[in-house]
Amino acid sequence: MNIIADLCEPTLLLDEARCRNNIKQMVKKARQSKVLFRPHFKTHQSHEIGRWFRQEGVKAITVSSLKMASFFAEDGWKDITVAIPVNTREKHRINDLAKKVNLHLLVADITSILNLDKIVDHPINVWIKIDTGYHRTGLLHDDDVMIKFIVNLIEKSKLLRFAGFLTHAGNSYYCRSNDEILELHITTTEILYHLKEKYKSLYPDIKISVGDTPTCSVADDFSLVDEIRPGNFVFYDTMQVQISACTSDDIAVVVACPVVAKHKDRNEIIIIGGGIHLSKDFIVNDRGQKNYGDLVFLESNGWSKPIEGCFLSKLSQEHGTLQVTDDVFEKIHTGELVGILPVHSCMTANLIGKYTTLTGNTIDYFDIRKDYL
Amino acid sequence: MNIIADLCEPTLLLDEARCRNNIKQMVKKARQSKVLFRPHFKTHQSHEIGRWFRQEGVKAITVSSLKMASFFAEDGWKDITVAIPVNTREKHRINDLAKKVNLHLLVADITSILNLDKIVDHPINVWIKIDTGYHRTGLLHDDDVMIKFIVNLIEKSKLLRFAGFLTHAGNSYYCRSNDEILELHITTTEILYHLKEKYKSLYPDIKISVGDTPTCSVADDFSLVDEIRPGNFVFYDTMQVQISACTSDDIAVVVACPVVAKHKDRNEIIIIGGGIHLSKDFIVNDRGQKNYGDLVFLESNGWSKPIEGCFLSKLSQEHGTLQVTDDVFEKIHTGELVGILPVHSCMTANLIGKYTTLTGNTIDYFDIRKDYL
Numbered sequence: 001m002n003i004i005a006d007l008c009e010p011t012l013l014l015d016e017a018r019c020r021n022n023i024k025q026m027v028k029k030a031r032q033s034k035v036l037f038r039p040h041f042k043t044h045q046s047h048e049i050g051r052w053f054r055q056e057g058v059k060a061i062t063v064s065s066l067k068m069a070s071f072f073a074e075d076g077w078k079d080i081t082v083a084i085p086v087n088t089r090e091k092h093r094i095n096d097l098a099k100k101v102n103l104h105l106l107v108a109d110i111t112s113i114l115n116l117d118k119i120v121d122h123p124i125n126v127w128i129k130i131d132t133g134y135h136r137t138g139l140l141h142d143d144d145v146m147i148k149f150i151v152n153l154i155e156k157s158k159l160l161r162f163a164g165f166l167t168h169a170g171n172s173y174y175c176r177s178n179d180e181i182l183e184l185h186i187t188t189t190e191i192l193y194h195l196k197e198k199y200k201s202l203y204p205d206i207k208i209s210v211g212d213t214p215t216c217s218v219a220d221d222f223s224l225v226d227e228i229r230p231g232n233f234v235f236y237d238t239m240q241v242q243i244s245a246c247t248s249d250d251i252a253v254v255v256a257c258p259v260v261a262k263h264k265d266r267n268e269i270i271i272i273g274g275g276i277h278l279s280k281d282f283i284v285n286d287r288g289q290k291n292y293g294d295l296v297f298l299e300s301n302g303w304s305k306p307i308e309g310c311f312l313s314k315l316s317q318e319h320g321t322l323q324v325t326d327d328v329f330e331k332i333h334t335g336e337l338v339g340i341l342p343v344h345s346c347m348t349a350n351l352i353g354k355y356t357t358l359t360g361n362t363i364d365y366f367d368i369r370k371d372y373l
Numbered sequence: 374m375n376i377i378a379d380l381c382e383p384t385l386l387l388d389e390a391r392c393r394n395n396i397k398q399m400v401k402k403a404r405q406s407k408v409l410f411r412p413h414f415k416t417h418q419s420h421e422i423g424r425w426f427r428q429e430g431v432k433a434i435t436v437s438s439l440k441m442a443s444f445f446a447e448d449g450w451k452d453i454t455v456a457i458p459v460n461t462r463e464k465h466r467i468n469d470l471a472k473k474v475n476l477h478l479l480v481a482d483i484t485s486i487l488n489l490d491k492i493v494d495h496p497i498n499v500w501i502k503i504d505t506g507y508h509r510t511g512l513l514h515d516d517d518v519m520i521k522f523i524v525n526l527i528e529k530s531k532l533l534r535f536a537g538f539l540t541h542a543g544n545s546y547y548c549r550s551n552d553e554i555l556e557l558h559i560t561t562t563e564i565l566y567h568l569k570e571k572y573k574s575l576y577p578d579i580k581i582s583v584g585d586t587p588t589c590s591v592a593d594d595f596s597l598v599d600e601i602r603p604g605n606f607v608f609y610d611t612m613q614v615q616i617s618a619c620t621s622d623d624i625a626v627v628v629a630c631p632v633v634a635k636h637k638d639r640n641e642i643i644i645i646g647g648g649i650h651l652s653k654d655f656i657v658n659d660r661g662q663k664n665y666g667d668l669v670f671l672e673s674n675g676w677s678k679p680i681e682g683c684f685l686s687k688l689s690q691e692h693g694t695l696q697v698t699d700d701v702f703e704k705i706h707t708g709e710l711v712g713i714l715p716v717h718s719c720m721t722a723n724l725i726g727k728y729t730t731l732t733g734n735t736i737d738y739f740d741i742r743k744d745y746l
Contacts, residue, residue, distance in 0.1 A: 008462035009440065042690060064691045065645070067382065084691055085633035087645050088708050089381035108634035108643070111707035129634075136692060137634045137643045170689070260458035261481035261502075261510045270481070270510045272438070272460055276723050276741070280653040316543070317415060317719055318437045318457055319509060334484035335461050346690055350649050351724075353742045365742075368649070369726045 002300040003360035004256060007337060010277045011256045012348065014235075014355040014363065015302055018252035020052055022233050026216065027056045033222035038062050038081060040211060040231025043346045045366035046355065047075040049234065060102075062211070062229045066093040070372040073101050080104065081209075083168065083229065085129060085137055088115040096373055098122035104163060108137045113150060117157040125163035126154050127209065130195065132188045134170040141167075141191045151199065164206035164226070165195045172214035177244050185215040189224045217245040235345040238294050238306075242283050253355070254296060254303050254339040255348060257320065259332055267329050273312075273320040273340055279347030280315060289313060293340040295322055302358060303339045312340060375673040376733035377629060380710060383650045384629045385721065387608075387728040387736065388675055391625035393425055395606050399589065400429045406595035411435050411454060413584060413604025416719045418739035419728065420448040422607065435584070435602045439466040443745040446474050453477065454582075456541065456602065458502060458510055461488040469746055471495035477536055481510045486523060490530040498536035499527050500582065503568065505561045507543040514540075514564045524572065537580035537599070538568045545587035550617050558588040562597045590618040608718040611667050611679075615656050626728070627669060627676050627712040628721060630693065632705055640702050646713055647691040652720035655688075662686060666713040668695055675731060676712045685713060 004013070023039075030037035039053055042064040050061070050072060060079035063069045069080045070093055080097070081104035088094070097103045099122050107113050108129040116126070128150055131138035139146050154162045169188040175181045192208040199206055210222075211229025217240070222228055235253045236246040257273030273293075282290045292312035297304040310328050314321035320340070324332070332338060342348040349355070355363035377386070396412075403410035412426055415437040423434070423445060433452035436442045442453045443466055453470070454477035461467070470476045472495050480486050481502040489499070501523055504511035512519050527535040542561040548554045565581040572579055583595075584602025590613070595601055608626045609619040630646030646666075655663045665685035670677040683701050687694035693713070697705070705711060715721040722728070728736035 008464075008466075009438075009460070065382075084645065085643060087382070087631045087633050089631045089710070091381075093381075109636075109707055112634065115708045135639070136687070136689065136694065137636065140638070258460045258462045260460050261485065263482075263510065265513070266508070270458060272457065275652065275654070275720055279648065280720075281648070314509070316509065317723075321509065334482055335488045337462070347648055347653075350690075351741075368724075369738075 003356070003358070004298050004300065004337065007256050009258065010273050010352065011356050012352040012354065013254050013256055013339070014357050015252045016357050018250065019049065019234060022236065022250060022252060023053055023056055026230060026233055027058065029216070029220065030222070030228055032220070035222045035225055036060060036227035038209070038211070038227050038229050039234070040064070040083065040229050041072060042068065043231040043234050044349065046364050048363045050075060050077070062231065066090045066097065067372055068366060069093070069097050069103070071366050073097060074372060078102060081127070081229070082106065083166070085109070086112055086116055088112065088119055091119040093373055094119065094124070095121055098124050106166060107150065108139060110150065110153065113153045113160070117160060120159045123159050123161060126160045127163045127166040130165045130167045130192065132167045132169055132191045134168065136170055138167065141195065147195070162203055162206060164208055165192050166209040167192060169210065169212050169215060172212050173239070173243060175214060175243055178218050181214050181218040181244065185219040188215070193224045213240060214243050214245040232346060235349070237342045237345040238291070239281070239283055239343050248294070248306050248341065251341050253345050253349065254341055255293070255352070256298055256337050256339055259334050259336050259338060262329070262334055264329065267324050267326065269322040269324055269329065269332055271320045271322060271338060272318060274318040275315050276317055277348070277351055278312070278315065278320070278340065278342055279344055279351055281344035281347055283343055285311070291343065292320065293343055295324065295328070296339040296341055298337055298339045306341060376729070376731070377671050377673065377710065380629050382631065383646050383725065384729050385725040385727065386627050386629055386712070387730050388625045389730050391623065392422065392607060395609065395623060395625060396426055396429055399603060399606055400431065402589070402593065403595070403601055405593070408595045408598055409433060409600035411582070411584070411600045411602050412607070413437070413456065413602050414445060415441065416604040416607050417722065419737050421736045423448060423450070435604065439463045439470065440745055441739060442466070442470050442476070444739050446470060447745060451475060454500070454602070455479065456539070458482070459485055459489055461485065461492055464492040466746055467492065467497070468494050471497050479539060480523065481512060483523065483526065486526045486533070490533060493532045496532050496534060499533045500536045500539040503538045503540045503565065505540045505542055505564045507541065509543055511540065514568065520568070535576055535579060537582065538565050539582040540565060542583065542585050542588060545585050546612070546616060548587060548616055551591050554587050554591040554617065558592040561588070562595070566597045586613060587616050587618040605719060608722070610715045610718040611664070612654070612656055612716050621667070621679050621714065624714050626718050626722065627714055628666070628725070629671055629710050629712055632707050632709050632711060635702070635707055637702070640697050640699065642695040642697055642702065642705055644693045644695060644711060645691060646693040648688050649690055650721070650724055651685070651688065651693070651713065651715055652717055652724055653688060654717035654720055656716055658684070664716070665693065666716055668697065668701070669712040669714055671710055671712045679714060
C-alpha cells in the first residue's frame with residue numbers, strides 16, 4: 001500500500017523500522033555497559049512509541065514536565081524522572097504522581113528544596129542538578145559549599161530522599177565530530193563520578209545520571225555512571241547529523257509537504273510546511289546559510305537520502321521556501337509532495353502532534369491542552 | 374478575583390479589553406477608508422475571538438489553510454480567503470468549502486491554475502498573488518506576460534472567477550520606523566492600483582487586497598485598495614513594537630511562566646517556558662543580543678510594562694533563561710510566576726493552544742490534529 005501518494009496536507013511520517021532499530025541499539029548499548037536505561041520520552045511523547053521501549057525491557061523513563069509524567073503514568077509507567085528543576089507550583093501533580101509512581105525530581109537551588117519540602121506528602125527521590133559546563137541550569141559542579149548545603153537540606157526533610165547527581169551535557173550540541181563528543185563525555189562523567197565518590201560514604205545508594213543523544217550515540221562505555229537518559233535518538237534529525245551523532249539513514253521521521261508554487265527566477269519552491277509544522281529551529285550550513293530542514297524525495301516505502309544542495313532556506317508561519325538546484329527545480333512540480341527531514345525532531349513532533357506510519361497507522365501524541373490528572 | 378495567583382504551569386493570558394480595543398481600532402480605520410476589512414484569523418485561530426470581530430460588523434475573513442477555513446466555516450463564517458497559494462491536493466476541502474461559503478483562493482503559478490481547474494466542481498474566486506518586493510511567493514508585479522497568461526487561464530475556466538490581485542508586503546517586517554512603513558505602504562498600494570487600472574476595463578469587478586499588520590497599523594489612508602487583511606494586530610507582540618507598529622501597551626497576550634531556578638553568578642533566572650510554549654522566534658536587540666521575549670511582572674488584573682534590561686536570552690524545549698538586572702534578580706523568587714511578552718504572538722498562541730482571560734475563562738483554539746470536515 002502506498003499511503004504517501006494520497007496525503008494532502010503536512011504530515012509527520014514515521015518509519016517504524018528505523019525507530020525500533022534506534023531503540024534497540026540504545027537498549028543494547030546500555031545493557032553492555034550495565035547501566036540503567038532511562039530514555040527521555042519528551043522527543044516522541046507517545047503512549048504507543050513508549051510501548052515499543054517497554055517491549056525491549058525498558059522500565060524507567062524521563063520526561064520534561066510533571067504533566068507529561070502524568071500522561072505516561074496513565075499508560076502504566078511506574079518509575080519516572082522529571083528532568084527539569086521542579087515546579088513546586090504543581091503541588092497537586094507532584095503528590096498525585098508520588099502516590100502512584102516512583103517519582104524522581106530535580107532541584108537546582110535552595111528555595112526549590114524548601115518549597116518542595118513544604119508541599120510533599122509522599123516520599124520523593126530528589127536529584128541535585130549539576131552544571132558540568134552547559135550553564136543552562138544546575139549547581140556548578142565545583143561549588144562544594146552549595147552542594148553540601150543542599151544535600152543537608154534534603155537530609156533534614158522527612159519525605160525527600162537524596163537520590164544522587166544528574167546532569168544534561170547540552171554542550172555536546174556544540175560538538176562537530178566524534179572525537180569532540182567523546183572528550184566531552186569523558187569530562188562530564190568524570191565530574192559526576194568524582195562527586196559520587198565524595199558523597200558515597202555517607203549515602204551509599206546515590207546514583208549518577210547523564211544523558212544527551214550525542215554522547216550516548218557516540219560513546220560506548222558508560223560504566224562510570226549509573227544511568228543514561230538520551231531522548232532524541234528515537235528519531236534523530238539533521239542537527240544530530242551535523243553534530244555527527246548519527247547519519248541521515250538513522251532519521252526515522254520526515255514531514256511530507258505539498259508544493260504550492262515555484263519561482264524559476266530564484267530556484268525556489270514554496271511548500272506548505274512552516275514554523276507551525278517544523279519549528280523555527282535551524283542549523284547553519286558550511287556556507288553560512290540557515291537551513292530549516294533537508295529535502296528528500298518521498299518513495300512508496302519511505303524516502304530518499306537528502307538531496308545535495310537543496311534545503312529549506314526560509315520559513316514563515318505556514319510557508320516554507322526550498323532553495324534547490326536547477327536540476328531538482330525541474331523535477332518537482334506544483335501539486336506534488338516533497339519530504340523535509342526536520343532539524344529538530346522533538347519540536348516538529350510537538351507541533352504536528354501525531355504520527356503517520358508508512359503503513360498508514362496514526363500514532364498518538366501528548367496534548368499540552370489536556371490535564372492528564 | 375485574582376486567577377493569576379493560582380496558575381501552576383505556562384499559561385497564555387489574554388487581556389480581553391486590549392484585544393477588543395485592537396479590533397475596534399482596525400474596524401474604525403477600515404471604515405474611515407471605506408475598504409473591506411477582511412482580518413487574518415491565523416493569529417487568534419479561535420471561534421470565540423472570531424465572534425468579537427463579528428460583533429463589530431466583520432463579515433469576511435482571511436485564514437492560512439483550507440483546514441482553518443473549514444474550522445471557521447463551522448462557526449458560521451461565509452466569506453473566506455485562504456491566503457496561501459492553493460494546495461490542490463486538498464480537493465475534498467476545496468469543494469466542500471466552495472459549496473458552503475464564498476471561497477477565495479490564491480494562485481502563484483500556471484500549474485496551480487491548471488490543477489485547480491481540473492478539480493473544482495463549484496464556483497471559486499481566484500486571486501493572483503503578486504510579489505511587490507517581499508520575494509516569498511507571488512508573480513513579480515512587473516511580469517506582464519505571465520500575469521496576462523494566468524488571467525487568460527482563469528478566463529478560460531468555467532468555474533474559476535478572476536477576483537483580483539492580492540499581496541502580502543511581508544517586507545514591512547524589516548522596517549524600524551513609521552516613516553519606513555508608510556513609504557512601503559505607498560509603494561505597495563501603488564503597484565496594485567496600477568495593476569488594477571490595467572485590467573479593470575476587461576474585468577470591472579476585480580479588487581485589490583493588501584494586508585500586513587505593520588502597514589495597516591501605521592497608515593491611515595487605504596482608499597487606493599479594496600480590502601485590508603491584517604492579522605497580528607489582534608494581539609500584537611514585541612516584534613511589532615520593534616517594527617514600531619504598536620507600543621507594548623497594545624500587546625494583549627502574555628505567557629505566565631513558573632520560576633524554577635536562579636543562578637546568581639550570571640544573573641539568570643530559569644523558567645518553565647521554552648520553545649514549545651513561546652516558539653523559537655526571536656528579535657535582535659540594540660546590543661546585538663537575541664531576545665525571545667520581554668519580562669513583565671504579573672499583577673492581579675494584568676501585567677506591568679516590560680522591565681528594562683530584562684529579557685529571555687536563551688530557549689530550549691521547555692526551559693527559558695531570563696537575563697535580568699541585579700535589582701530584578703533579587704525581586705523574583707523560585708516558585709513564583711513571571712510574565713513573558715511574546716516575540717511572535719501567532720506562533721505562541723499556536724503552541725499553547727488555548728487562552729485564559731484575566732477573569733479565568735478558557736477560550737478555544739483551532740486543533741491542527743482534527744479534520745474539521
